[in-house]
Amino acid sequence: MSYVKAEDILPKELIEAIQQYVDGRSIYIPTKERQDWGTKTDTRRFLKERNEEIYESYMQGLSSHELAVKYALSIKSVQRILRNQRMARMDRAE
Template sequence: MNYKNGKDVLPPRLLKELQHYIQGELLYIPKPEQTRAPWGELSGSRTSIALRNKEIFIQYSAGRSAKNLAEDFYLSEESIRKVLSKMRLLRQEASSVTK
């Protein structure tokens, strides 16, 4: 986040109106919702977790236990079960779309 002086970027009328509410303090102005990237999009975290979850599902389908997967992926067994449940649901949705 870059600091910008309001005098340099705002029209004088808007600057005067803002000074009515806040003076000499930092003010964060968020991006509009439609321009914000979803969580993990920019950092690659979303893709990384999706790949991890796919690998968990593949290994579970090949016979690995939830306990072993939890140890290997440093997650709780409950987290592994949630991943598996979500992956099953995604598979069902994908297969119903292709039919």
């Protein structure tokens, strides 16, 4: 993230009003239109495919521990993925 000087883009009156609340400190101003996580990259798709693969491997007999080692995850993470995949499949079946 790059920073922009407020003096370069905001009117002096607005800067003075903001200084009443955050004089000299950095603040984050979010964008108007918030984008969902993972929309700019393939990460969301990658994780979805990985999690489905983990579930399929579990259904074929691999243990949580084996999956944790194979995917470099904690056992708790694998268990969370399995639980979420099971719930998602139950929702789709309804």
